Amino acid sequence: METVSDWTSFGGDLSVHDHESETLGCTMRFAVFEPPQTDEEPVPVLWYLSGLTCNWSNVMEKGGLQRKAAELGVMIVAPDTSPRGQDVADDEAYDFGQGAGFYLTATQDPWAKHYKMDQYIMEELPSVIRSNFAADMRRQSIFGHSMGGHGALVLALRNPGHFRSVSAFSPIVAPTQVPWGEKAFSTYLGDDKEAWKEWDACELVKKTQLDTTILIDQGEDDQFLEEQLKPGLFEQACREAGQPLAIRLRPGYDHSYYFISTFMDDHIMHHAKALYG
Template sequence: MEVLNRQRCFEGEQLRVQHRSQSLDCDMTFSLYLPPAARGGVVPLLYWLSGLTCTDENFVQKAGAQRYAAEHGVAIVAPDTSPRGEGVADDPEGAWDFGLGAGFYVNATESPWDRHYRMYDYIVDELPALLAEEFPVDVERASIFGHSMGGHGALVIALRNPAKFQSVSAFAPIVAPSQCPWGEKALGQYLGPDRENWKNYDSCALIEAGALQLPMLVDQGDADDFLEEQLRTGLLEQACADTGYEATIRYQSGYDHSYFFISSFVGSHIAFHARALEHSLAED
């Protein structure tokens, strides 16, 4: 493991770290914000999963989240969105919605993707173990959030691992990748043609199958160009209504899909997670 960069930020530290990933079989980079409270002991952890074309740096440079993380005393880790490096397969046509920068947080089962594209295992198992060993973060007190493809990843990972996360939130998530062009392209190539296998990475399908309740918050801009075709937030509303799954789903007037949207509401998301993490500590 190598710390590539270290900057002071709101009395804490913003780090960029590179390490060799066993699950992805390549070098990976993640960004980690440690609040000032981390100097006095371990702090709760938020995972941020970014969207298509992003790296680990987009969120930490654009969202303005460090201010709120410092106030609430939580760390935020932002991993990259896919494996990278020599030998890692990419979309043969160089498309931006598949391959490099578009790992969709799944464990690929189809060749050639299955060699490197195991982002689900990386987020759920490998990254937490590394963070717990190397940094003053409490991976047992963790929550997860993300944007677009990363919102999909956050919802799916939390719904499949409710014992690992105290809460989940998302900005403009792809709520049903088995029912939109982005998702059909990615899941079809990463997982193969059997759509039953896709349900393991579809938040609506997981809720309909009886996923355990977690505190859930979703923000969606009503001026988002991707809302109707790709994000399909209404399907999540319907799945929650049909099953009695409690979720706060908010449509924000005039907001689009950009980091201007994320930065406008990231403070409320971090406060939402901080409350859930504090509640878990009180229960302990």
Template sequence: MTLTPVSSWASFGGTLSVHDHESAVTGTTMRFAVYSPPQAKKGPVPVLWYLSGLTCTWANVMEKSGLQRTASEHGIMIIAPDTSPRGPDVPDDDAYDLGQGAGFYLTATEAPWDKHYRMDQYITRELNALVAANFPADMKRQGIFGHSMGGHGALTLHFKYPDTYRSCSAFSPITSPSRVPWGEKAFTAYIGPPSIAWEQYDATELVQTRQTDAHILIDTGKADQFLETQLKPDIFIDACETSGQALTYRMHEGYGHDYYFIATFMSDHIAHHAKALKA
């Protein structure tokens, strides 16, 4: 599969590069970013996938979080996919929380979304193979993390593919999408009325039967405007305690749902993954 270079910058001894490719899974041109640390010049390094939230692209985390410094220190490659398929022929919605920029890391089964919206397949299969073929990535040492909708994606993909994504963390994740407006709206549109299919994309449901050996790290701000309506962390915390899933869920006074918050704790998360992936 051919990659088309879009941009490239030197950063902390490594390289941040952006690439386009034609996706057989989504049927569109997809764009993603890769930060390769300086250690990658000598051989394969562990891989950490970052899944962004609603309305975001690869650019948000790469430009705002400051991840390159810590990734270069630990020798971790970081991949930032897009949040959905895009293009003039791709279904969209006027609302920010549905359609382009809001793929929810699932496979849609309802028209008109089912033709292109297959972000979980795209990330776990197609993009995974593409990274393995084109970058000095040690695919036996992969972790995954994300923010908000991307935190939802990171948790669900970790629970489904623990042998692929050995470590997991999240910033302000949607951990119980079946019980909050964002998830209810997206799931209804993409996969139909409430059914067992919803449970396959809900971290609170998955952790009850698919506990992993990983110690999950989650950070959320106490001043997050979506805390009580969309995030509801207590539901997931209780499910982890009941199922025996190792979890550290930290709440931070004064922080919101933004990249100022993410940048503050990004180093903690990369170190968390580095410890697990280098073991």
């Protein structure tokens, strides 16, 4: 692991690192915010998954998370959104290829060689964190935005009991039913739509419910609300499955980090309660 950047923030430490990923077959970059409490003991870990076109920098630079994470003693890890590099398959579109890994394991060539973001986040990167930071890996939670909100919901539902809590900003909740997901899934996973359901939160919650309340914040003025996000579908699926859900529609807010930073403290407090409860 190579440290790329390092800053002091709210008494803690924000650092950026590169490492060679065996899972993805490329160099990956991630960021970690360590609260000041790590000087005394390991602290719980909160994973943040970013959206389309993003990387570690979006939430660390614009999310406003450091103050509350430092206060509550929560380490936050921000992985990249896809494998990267000249040898990694890509596409010119913003919503597919590098920057748009959708937190799944691709089965179709040429994507299958590198696109295994779920394995990377669930297995390889936690091992790196465990070996290099004062992280209590017995206590983990997860949240994300848009495509990353999809990733947080799906990884939590596919791995019940692994995360103590899960939340999302503006998540893609039904990728099998919206253009972003249909485009990505048909190319990463092929034409078998039954296989798509294994990466769709609305489908997964029918089979698996979590023993924690899922928190979602959604801006009512989000430009992607009606075509791509459709939170009502997840609300209905959770209601029918008996999954506790707190979904909050926020008037006047859009899809941006102005929205995310406004309610970031709420989400960190939600997770800290579960991590320290």
